[in-house]
Amino acid sequence: MAIIVIAEDEFLLADMLASILEEAGHEVRSAPHGAGALKLTRTHKPDLVITDYMMPLMTGLELAQAIRADADLANIPVLLVSGAQGNIGRDNPEYFSAVLDKPYTQAMMIRAVDELLSHSGSS
Template identity: 40%
Template sequence: MSKILVVDDECSISDILGYVLEDAGFQVEKAANGAKALEVLEKTRVELLITDWMMPVMNGEELARKLRADPQYRAMPIILMSGAQSDIARKSPELFDGVLDKPFDGETLINMVRGLVPSPGG
């Protein structure tokens, strides 16, 4: 089963994403910022990361740059979810494998995730 790390400092958004992804059969880990995400990655193997852009401590761009510089995580798909910064992210395909504009619907999220990681159960 594919495990996804959701990184967002807004608990309500993390919870909603978690429910949608778990309902589609994925396992979900959560972190409140990029630094916490790195701590989770030290302990848990994930197949995909979904991150917000604007967060305290380490934002989504800083997190993506750090992961792309690390051979262990370089190939891991990263989806950015953002409102105002989505255009900036689209100009950085070396950092982000997908960009979700806020607000987005669950079906769009699941379709993007399924395009980047194996579907649950096979």
């Protein structure tokens, strides 16, 4: 079981994603914006952070930059899930471990999560 932090400002999407991940056996913490997700990340030291791009208070890119700038968090994989800004993630591999474009299937999400967790040594 991995601890996963989700940053997603659309409640229904965050709830759906949390359900998918919890059914797969993971512990999930969610925040409606990057600033909240950064606080959760600092508190829980998750195995993975999944973030949307466009959010209030702090974008997914700003969240990923803050994680990489913190020595205690820098090795946590960050998955960008975005409908229109996927290219930003692909153009910034130093911040994002992977990019998953919306819309995605449940199988695609689980596969991406499993791959990132296996590379980081978490499960």
